[in-house]
Amino acid sequence: MNRHSVMKHRCPICRKIVKISQKKQSKEAKFFPFCSQRCKLIDLGAWLDAEYKVVSEPSDNSSDTPQAIDDDI
Numbered sequence: 001m002n003r004h005s006v007m008k009h010r011c012p013i014c015r016k017i018v019k020i021s022q023k024k025q026s027k028e029a030k031f032f033p034f035c036s037q038r039c040k041l042i043d044l045g046a047w048l049d050a051e052y053k054v055v056s057e058p059s060d061n062s063s064d065t066p067q068a069i070d071d072d073i
Contacts, residue, residue: 013039 018035034040
């Protein structure tokens, strides 16, 4: 097998080395970047439990702030 046709990476949850062939669809490719359905669900649970957060800096742009609605108009 050509060494360029296999991609290796580590599962972000269990750190197991996962090899994925670019020529044929393997069972591991189904869960990419995870090694299994179990690790995929653990990651999803972490997102749903807010264990992961996407942090951003507050913007100085005034168009990003919600505008109050004046009902008296």
